[in-house]
Amino acid sequence: MKSISRITLAGLLPLVLGGCVAGKVDRVLDEGAAAGEEEFKALLIQAESEPRKQLSWNEARRRMMRDNLGLQQSRQMLHETERQTKRQWLTLVPRTSAFLNVGQALTSLTNFDSDNLNASVVASFNIPNPFEFYGTLYGNALQVQNARCNTQLDERRAFSELYLAFSSARALREEAVAIERKRRAFSAWNSPDVSKALYGLAREKDALERRYLAHRGNVNQLLNTPGGNWDLTGGLPDISFRDRYRKLDFGGDFGRLALKLHAIRVESAILQTQRVKFRQWPSINFGLSNPPLYSSEGGNDFAGEDFTLFSGVNKSMDLTDVGGRESIQNAEQRLKFTRAQLRQGMEREGVRMIQLRQAYDQLLAEERRLRAGIKRLERPASSEADAVLGDLELRSQLELQLIQTKRQVEQLDLQLLIWDESYWNS
Secondary structure, eight states: OHHHHHHHHHHHHHHHHHHHHHHHHHHHHHHHHHHHHHHHHHHHHHHHHOOOEEEOHHHHHHHHHHHOHHHHHHHHHHHHHHHHHHHHHHTTSOEEEEEEEEOOOGGGTTSOOGGGEEEEEEEEBOOOOHHHHHHHHHHHHHHHHHHHHHHHHHHHHHHHHHHHHHHHHHHHHHHHHHHHHHHHHHHTOOOHHHHHHHHHHHHHHHHHHHHHHHHHHHHHHHHTOTTOOEEEOSOOOOOOOTTTGGGOOSBTTBSHHHHHHHHHHHHHHHHHHHHHHHTTSOEEEEEEEOOOSEETTSOOOOOGGGOEEEEEEEOOOOTTSGGGHHHHHHHHHHHHHHHHHHHHHHHHHHHHHHHHHHHHHHHHHHHHHHHHHHHHHTSOSOOOHHHHHHHHHHHHHHHHHHHHHHHHHHHHHHHHHTTBHHHHTO
16 A cells, blocks of 8 residues: 555656646746836836936947947857867766666665665766867867957947947937027027928927937947946047048958958868768777776776777668768759859959949038038028028038938948958057
């Protein structure tokens, strides 16, 4: 009867544990949802009440490099990739395992002694196939180089995004000043058109506020500061390709990182092809058998003849693909596709460079046109109210267009900056 009760209890135990797990999961999720709701409400309150804090370029970049989630993930991936090579070498270290065996009937679990226990420690030695080991090391080295290049690329792109955020902050301030200047100028005139113009200014101000909220969220994402309210002020690094954008081309100090990433992709595809070919060869196996290092049953003394080194060669045959010809052809075809895709990518980058130069030309010409138009409007041709108000409205439009044009030039500069090795290595 006692044995039946034990068996019944053992059978009911999984059901009891299952009910406990389900209840705990529901409770934990409810608590997590409640905590998330409180955190969300706190962020909303902070978004409305948080005062603006000034932040310079150097401090903002330091914060971003330290706290940005994307950069943290990129570095973690690089760290994990570098550890793969160390783990590969650690496979050569002997592995020790400890075993504790209990020999007793289920009905007598409460009546066992040391005679029912047997403990032992065993060491296992791994002697890998040298060709496969080398191929794995080579593949790991390629992955490390790829991760390093991508980490550099992520940091450069984050730099550009932060630079654009500072540029956006400056543009928002300039637009706010322009709107306020227009409001004061319109208020000085007593004309039926003034009320309409002031209504238009109110709509511009509302749109500007919406853009500021989007800008604020972008900055908080870059710096990983949810709820923050940063006023990005101060000078920026001097970045301009106005005098040399037509001279830039891939090669030398421009685009070296992109070319290295290109080479890594090609070499990785070649390595995969070589591995497929190597798998068609007979596999060489090495092993080392040894007695337990320790056993509680005694007999722990062993000599060199207790160790046996053995090796073997085996080759499996796939009757549907004799000699692996189809697998090799598929691998070579994938390599061919990879090379073709990379060549197409290089062509797209070349066309993109041509388009970028053309866009740069057009923006600089537009910038000159806008500056000339603003300069002409500084000398009003008439003192009539309608004419003056019209000139003020036109000048405001040209100033806003000039701000947007300068920002577009900055965006082109930052696109070029990512591949400018002379800047990053200076």
